[in-house]
Amino acid sequence: MNILLSLTDNLQTFWGYTGFANVETGHLIMILVGLLFIFLAIKFEFEPLLLIPIGFGILIGNIPFNEAANLKVGIYEEGSVLNILYQGVLQGWYPPLIFLGIGAMTDFSALIANPKLILIGAACQFGIFGAYIIALNSGFEPNQAGAIGIIGGADGPTAIFLSSKLAPNLMGAIAISAYSYMALVPIIQPPFMRLLTTKKERVIRMKVPRVVSQTEKILFPIVGLLLTAFIVPSGLPLLGMLFFGNMLKESGVTRRLAETARGPMIDIVTILLGLTVGASTQATTFLTGQSIKVFAIGALSFVIATIAGILFVKIFNLFLSKDNKINPLIGNAGVSAVPDSARISQVLGLEYDPSNYLLMHAMGPNVAGVIGSAVAAGIMLGFLY
Amino acid sequence: MIKLKRNILFVGAFLLLSLTACGGKIKNPQLVINEVMIVNESNYMDEFGQRNAWIEIYNNTAATKNVGGMFLTTDKNNPKMYAIPLGDVLTQIKPHQHRLFWADNEPFHGTFHTNFKIDPTRENYIALYDVDGKTLVDEITIPAGMEADRTYGYEIDGVKYDNSGNILAKVLDRATPSSNNQVVGENPKIVSLKETDQEGLMLTITSMLVVFVGLILLFLIFNTIGNTASNLSKKRKERKSDQKNVEISTDSSITGDEIAAISAALHELMDDQHDVESSVLTIQQIQRNYSPWSFKAQTLRRNPRR
Structure with a gap:
């Protein structure tokens, strides 16, 4: 009889430690969200390199466990493995490393060949500040509103970097929101691109960009860094690493370093960043009314950025000669979801004129958007930190 | 050409404007003598239960600073009056944090007890010198006749100068030993x-x-x-x-299609010149690099010698 009682006791204790005993509705909802991310990544190939680690991270982060037992397994429990890996997000050193890799893999030739496309990247940053206004008027504090606004920059690392400084409690929601909408860019942008352009505008053929010399390519990261970082020094961790990565690529003498930065290094950091951001969505701390608001404002910020880019091109065209007109279908590419938003310009362009290839033109505003969002993040940090 | 000149002019004007902004702004010291109490009647007490004059040093930087080996003095002609002992971890001041020194002439009471006292009847000069005993880190002159339990220092921690370079030291509203002078x-x-x-x-x-x-x-x-x-x-x-x-023709009227057609034709032509390679099977030699981790000899036991 005693053996039976002891066995029951043991089993009861064990049951208290299982996920089944500690599960809450929030965990199940988040597990479903994680599964949806994995499904979207595999079925539709929406940013699989991000959505798979994040989606799986959500599953890991939402396995219920006995939090009172201090098992040091959860991401928010100091000293746990996940918590140690999460420090890269919290302290903001994963995003600059990702930017180093982005710099080493980005070819800025399209931008150098046609520098006026930089301005589209600037116009799209209105998405950030538009979302800031909306968030501020939705009851968020200015620093929280700034962190939410950066979702409109469509740049995951920048969003994580800024929110880790301005509103660490909202970082999970902001990061998930930014990456989700980046993956959903093919669904969000086209309706607005069609709505805001005429048939005539969609078939505008842009001048073939000139060939860019190696000297210009080498000068770009140097001038880019000096200029942008002098104006917004608070964006230095992102801008410095972005242009440094590009210097490694373009200098032509550091091939090994460039390959490491754009290959193994960015892959490792992406895995750690994606997984820990996903795991940070532990339902007990993540599923709040605020997170839902963040998602809603995040979606609006992408829409505002897209509209701002397209309208800017339309207005800009009024001042350009007939030969130099820009196809407004590349206006959306100023949203720095590289290279997805540029790819959308290409797909839509081909839909209306099968021989009008817009990809190389769209890459200009696309990479300008990366610089623009890093500058905007620096400004936000300067004003709100 | 006119456009080029206009661009150069614009960028030049911006750079010039930036250069004019480079002023000779006076910088606040990295370590600041932030707050000083001369007459301590009913204020902060040390670990020996005694009340004495105290000097608060503030780390004005974003990095940890070690004051170990530096010198505190009340005499311009004797900068090495009190050597702050080396080897005490507490001499490390965290970014934007404070450390308090007792001017009680009791150096054997610990690292933070100096070998000098402050005379409340006269004007007092206090300075912090770097480890070389020559480089002045910060100095402050406290006027004579300070009231009991009142402190002299800077309203905002570490902000010694205003924009015009005037020193902002004054008698403070309240004494805040080892904490911020202005609570934010x-x-x-x-x-x-x-x-x-x-x-x-x-x-x-x-x-x-x-x-x-x-x-x-x-x-x-x-x-x-x-x-x-x-x-x-x-x-x-x-x-x-x-x-x-x-x-050389630089006719820009050639369309993308024509360029593609020319390229394809050229490719065909060049490809035709190599009619053998496509039918030859090339076996590349695979080189296995030596690795001690997978070297079989390392995992096998050798036969015993007879």
């Missing part, structure tokens, strides 16, 4: 934004302006570089064509 509960930037820009419009306009200015400058610079590069390459081409007397 909320981020002042956020407070001011909440008051002046509730809708967020001003911040939006300012920020967009900065983003545009930054990227317009980048545009102008690369426009200028691009124009210069294409002018140079044009000149180089002209020179080459003059030398060879061959005319």
